[in-house]
Amino acid sequence: MRAAHKVLLEVPFTPSEPSRGYNMRTLHVDLTNLKVTEKKVTQEMVDTFVGGRGFGLWYLWNATTPTTRWNDPENEIVISPGPIAGITQYPGTGKSLVVSISPLTDIPIDCNVGGYYGPLLKFCGFDALELQGKADREVIVLVDGPRGVIRIEEAPLEPADSHICSEIFTHMYADGPQDLKNVSVVSAGKGSDHSLIGCLNFSWYDAKRKAARLKQAGRGGVGTVFRDKKLKALVVRGPVIKADLNHVADRARIQKVGSVINKEIHDLDSQQCNMRRQGTAHLVEVMDAYDLLPVKNFQYGNHPDTKNIASWVWDKRFTQGIPDGCWYGCTMSCSKGADGHVVKTGPYKGDVVTVDGPEYENAAGLAANCGIFDPDWLLEVNFYCDTYGVDTISYGTLCAFAMECWQRGILDAERTGGLDLTWGNAESQMELLHQIARGEGFGLIAGQGVRKMKQIFAERGWGDLKLMTDIGMEVKGLEYSQYQSKESLAQQGGYALTNKGPQHDEAWLIFMDMVNKHLPTFEAKAEALHYFPLFRTWFGLHGLCKLPWNDIEPANNAEQDEPAKVPEHVHNYCEIASGVTGLEVTKEKIIEQSEKVYNFQRVFNLRRGYGRREHDWPPYRSVGPVTVEEYESRAERYDKQMAEEIGVDPAGKSVEEKIAITRTYREDRYAKLCDAVYKRRGWTTDGVPTMETITKLGIAFPEVVELVKKHGG
Amino acid sequence: MNGDPLDWFEGMTVRDVLKAKNYVFKLIIVTVNGTLIPRGSYDEAPVPAGADVKVVHLISGG
Numbered sequence: 001m002r003a004a005h006k007v008l009l010e011v012p013f014t015p016s017e018p019s020r021g022y023n024m025r026t027l028h029v030d031l032t033n034l035k036v037t038e039k040k041v042t043q044e045m046v047d048t049f050v051g052g053r054g055f056g057l058w059y060l061w062n063a064t065t066p067t068t069r070w071n072d073p074e075n076e077i078v079i080s081p082g083p084i085a086g087i088t089q090y091p092g093t094g095k096s097l098v099v100s101i102s103p104l105t106d107i108p109i110d111c112n113v114g115g116y117y118g119p120l121l122k123f124c125g126f127d128a129l130e131l132q133g134k135a136d137r138e139v140i141v142l143v144d145g146p147r148g149v150i151r152i153e154e155a156p157l158e159p160a161d162s163h164i165c166s167e168i169f170t171h172m173y174a175d176g177p178q179d180l181k182n183v184s185v186v187s188a189g190k191g192s193d194h195s196l197i198g199c200l201n202f203s204w205y206d207a208k209r210k211a212a213r214l215k216q217a218g219r220g221g222v223g224t225v226f227r228d229k230k231l232k233a234l235v236v237r238g239p240v241i242k243a244d245l246n247h248v249a250d251r252a253r254i255q256k257v258g259s260v261i262n263k264e265i266h267d268l269d270s271q272q273c274n275m276r277r278q279g280t281a282h283l284v285e286v287m288d289a290y291d292l293l294p295v296k297n298f299q300y301g302n303h304p305d306t307k308n309i310a311s312w313v314w315d316k317r318f319t320q321g322i323p324d325g326c327w328y329g330c331t332m333s334c335s336k337g338a339d340g341h342v343v344k345t346g347p348y349k350g351d352v353v354t355v356d357g358p359e360y361e362n363a364a365g366l367a368a369n370c371g372i373f374d375p376d377w378l379l380e381v382n383f384y385c386d387t388y389g390v391d392t393i394s395y396g397t398l399c400a401f402a403m404e405c406w407q408r409g410i411l412d413a414e415r416t417g418g419l420d421l422t423w424g425n426a427e428s429q430m431e432l433l434h435q436i437a438r439g440e441g442f443g444l445i446a447g448q449g450v451r452k453m454k455q456i457f458a459e460r461g462w463g464d465l466k467l468m469t470d471i472g473m474e475v476k477g478l479e480y481s482q483y484q485s486k487e488s489l490a491q492q493g494g495y496a497l498t499n500k501g502p503q504h505d506e507a508w509l510i511f512m513d514m515v516n517k518h519l520p521t522f523e524a525k526a527e528a529l530h531y532f533p534l535f536r537t538w539f540g541l542h543g544l545c546k547l548p549w550n551d552i553e554p555a556n557n558a559e560q561d562e563p564a565k566v567p568e569h570v571h572n573y574c575e576i577a578s579g580v581t582g583l584e585v586t587k588e589k590i591i592e593q594s595e596k597v598y599n600f601q602r603v604f605n606l607r608r609g610y611g612r613r614e615h616d617w618p619p620y621r622s623v624g625p626v627t628v629e630e631y632e633s634r635a636e637r638y639d640k641q642m643a644e645e646i647g648v649d650p651a652g653k654s655v656e657e658k659i660a661i662t663r664t665y666r667e668d669r670y671a672k673l674c675d676a677v678y679k680r681r682g683w684t685t686d687g688v689p690t691m692e693t694i695t696k697l698g699i700a701f702p703e704v705v706e707l708v709k710k711h712g713g
Numbered sequence: 714m715n716g717d718p719l720d721w722f723e724g725m726t727v728r729d730v731l732k733a734k735n736y737v738f739k740l741i742i743v744t745v746n747g748t749l750i751p752r753g754s755y756d757e758a759p760v761p762a763g764a765d766v767k768v769v770h771l772i773s774g775g
Contacts, residue, residue, distance in 0.1 A: 271752075272739050283773065289737045483774065508774025511738070515770050517715055532772075550740075550772050557771075558742040558749055564772050 002172055006154040008139065009034045015145045015239075016125040019247045021083030021580045022046065026055070027126045027150070029141055031229055032073055032133030036150050041127055048698060052082030053110045053540035054597040055128045056099025057604060060108055063132055066607050070103040070221070071228050073133045079186070079234075080128035081118030084580050085543025086246055087329075089258035090572070091265065092545030094119050094327020096202065102220035102500075103196040104394070104449050105477035107605045109220025109500050112540050114326030114335065115202030115213075116184035119543075120145070120238030123245045135230040142173060144237045146182075155232045161189040162201040163353065163387040166212040169235050170205060181205040182241070185212065186234040188223030191388030194439035195447025197398070197479075198223025199391040206337075208322045213337065214356050214386055215326050219503055220478060223389040241328050249582030257572040258329075265331045265552050273551045277320060278311045279336040280360040280547075285310040287364065291634075292484045292510060294369040296407075296423055297400035298473055298621050299630050301484045305373035309363050313375050314338070332548050341379045345427075346434050348387075355383045364482035365396025370403055371423030381430055388437045393503075394449060397479035399429050401450045401472055410463030416442045450474040470620040476501040476610065485622050487637070488514040489666075490525040493673050496618035497529060499601045505546070506533035512564060526676035535565075537594035542577065549573070596697045599681075599689045603704050606688060606711060613674060613687040624666040628655045631662070638662055688713040714766045721762045727755040730766055740771040 016023055024041040041055075049058045056078035063076045077100045087093045096118025102109035121129055124145030131141070135152075142151045158165045166185045174180045185203045192198025200217040217223075244251055269275055274282050284306060287293040291301030318336040325333040338355045358366070358378055366385070367378045385392045399421075405411040406421035413420065419428045419442055435443025445456055450472045458465040473480040478501025485491040491514075494507030509528050512518045519525045539546050554568045561567065570587050577585035585593075605611030625631040631638055632655060639650040642658060646665045650658055678685060682693030688711045694700045707713075714730060722729075727743055727750050730736075743750045743758075744767045750758045760766060 286738050286773070289735045504774050508772055511770035511773060515715065515736075515768070518769075553740055553771060563742055563769065566771070 001157045004157045009152040011036045011150045020249050020582050021246050023125050023127050026128040028130040030133045031135040050541040052080050052097035055080040070101045075101045077131045081122050082543030086119035089254045091330040091332045092548040095543045097540050098217040100222050100225045103224045104221050111217035113202045113217035114215035116204040117202045120236045123238045138232045140233045142235045161387040162187045166203040170212045183237050188226045188389030190437040191390035192223035192227040195436050196221045197391045197394040198389050218391045248580045250579040253575045253579035257575045262331045275334040279334040281314040282311045283360040284363050294482050297404040308373040309367050355379045358382045361482050362392045369400040372426045377426035393481050394479040398450050451477045470626045490519050493529050522676035526680040529677045530680045534591045534594040538590045600699050725760040727758040742769040
């Protein structure tokens with residue numbers, strides 16, 4: 001296969017190692033003109049955008065216009081790890097951030113992904129990689145740090161599917177067996193070619209299993225953009241990883257907090273979330289117990305068969321006792337793998353593979369939300385989503401939508417080309433994914449996502465648009481991730497008010513709101529919806545994983561003020577950031593750094609014709625019961641709320657009348673939540689950052705000012 | 714219990730409260746009448762009649 005490669009461009013470069021987390025240079029690759037350029041990072045860029053998602057958004061803003069579409073050559077994929085990424089003394093410090101204009105939403109998507117690519121790129125000498133233009137043939141882009149060379153090569157023969165091409169390219173570009181761990185590959189598969197829900201796979205070499213493992217930049221269709229640019233893969237070959245390639249300002253500060261949390265994980269994880277054995281799949285039965293597991297397109301919150309896909313199942317299926325961290329030094333080690341899965345269907349039928357996962361989102365979305373409770377089928381669809389480069393969260397939610405459409409007669413066998421989308425039909429779910437990969441059949445419709453499916457079905461006269469709008473779980477065009485938000489007003493906002501679309505990485509407030517009742521007023525919910533999205537944005541600026549923040553807690557966390565914030569870990573992050581960069585970072589500084597980028601992203605949405613109140617409106621299924629069956633499944637709770645909160649006696653009313661009363665009440669509450677959140681964030685009543693806010697934050701660039709003024713800010 | 718009434722019985726423990734509410738999440742903080750109950754003591758810690766029990770769940774969400 002390598003013999004078929006043709007070098008289209010080869011450029012030498014001087015590798016460097018960062019100082020205090022920064023190389024102060026980035027790499028721009030023009031795939032159309034086969035040109036590679038280095039760009040300087042300015043101090044202003046660092047001060048305003050920090051790194052990671054911030055750098056990605058800034059570069060994307062400058063590379064595109066308000067009307068650039070996702071598949072225009074000007075659209076970029078920007079990969080940037082952030083200043084802390086690549087340290088090895090603290091868990092969860094190897095993340096990369098991927099930013100692009102999303103095919104699903106037409107606004108920027110940002111993804112936080114593990115694997116080695118970002119840190120290795122950084123240790124070759126670049127704080128970010130911009131990929132712009134489109135190649136005229138299938139290419140790979142290689143950055144080889146030890147050899148000091150960047151190459152664009154035509155790569156016609158390697159399969160696109162990630163579990164194969166990651167392995168091929170890792171071996172192709174490594175300088176012998178000891179070098180395999182210094183190579184990382186970014187790829188997307190056939191599913192990204194024929195859908196809008198493509199994801200990127202970032203590899204890391206698992207020395208124990210002697211195989212390339214995969215982590216996903218999942219959301220928003222970044223894999224689709226990648227394949228549209230005719231990228232087969234990105235390959236980075238970095239130096240041997242050592243303890244301080246970031247040349248940090250004060251290593252002792254980092255080591256001190258690192259040794260404490262590593263001991264904490266070692267001593268306490270098995271009594272807490274058990275991440276080291278079960279990964280995020282520990283949450284499956286927990287969410288079921290709290291009526292939060294999405295079942296049958298978010299209609300219900302639990303199911304008697306959840307036990308078949310619960311954490312104890314995965315505890316046995318995951319191979320234990322293997323270091324499963326997706327970056328060096330991660331003692332959380334939660335990237336679990338199920339070895340020995342015999343593939344049942346499709347082009348790899350009969351192969352024995354390692355499945356990366358399932359994570360909670362996969363178990364909830366691909367299985368429970370589709371009424372499927374079979375662990376073997378879950379492994380099968382997880383494997384194929386990954387290798388085909390398909391976002392498991394979007395795929396699960398769109399399958400669930402299609403299955404409900406089948407339930408309600410909106411779809412039938414004629415309309416699906418013979419696919420029986422009855423709840424629980426795992427074989428059909430699998431065949432639909434293969435159709436997406438092959439680019440045929442109903443797969444071509446389903447692969448466009450929930451928003452487009454609603455439009456298509458309505459245009460064809462198959463279903464009532466109002467009903468489909470209520471049950472189609474997307475906001476801004478992005479499918480919901482896998483938590484029930486119906487009974488938590490704060491989480492309804494946590495999803496629908498998110499910049500990129502309903503991904504739970506800005507705010508997960510369900511327990512605080514629904515169980516603890518710590519957010520009793522609109523103002524309290526707004527305060528949480530101000531703090532937590534900003535706190536969590538910070539991880540994406542610095543190249544961090546959020547799991548070590550709060551999926552492990554110190555033994556004395558219960559005695560601290562505001563234990564939900566895990567204050568000792570917040571202090572740790574201040575110490576790490578200060579120790580790496582030499583800038584004294586406090587918990588207030590964390591919020592300040594994030595608030596600039598967060599508001600800039602909001603204005604970026606505005607620039608593209610979105611970013612206002614109407615775009616923050618959720619589907620009613622995420623707020624309350626749409627159908628009679630949903631209402632009746634929680635009738636006691638809803639009737640009680642009607643009597644006690646709404647002040648209406650439910651007695652004697654039909655279920656339809658009660659649904660309507662509940663809806664009016666809940667939608668009004670959501671509107672009031674928006675008012676409170678916008679006020680707290682320093683936005684207008686239409687959700688536009690005000691002049692005062694952008695000026696205070698130091699992002700009053702001329703075009704930002706013009707946009708804000710134009711929209712009443 | 715978190716502001717909601719719960720049927721009390723003689724000999725009720727913190728573990729009984731957690732079972733009654735199906736609170737299976739591990740990262741919780743329990744206080745009874747303002748006193749923090751260590752995690753290892755849930756099986757024995759008594760809940761008197763009329764007690765104000767708070768079960769604070771920490772943030773989760775993968």
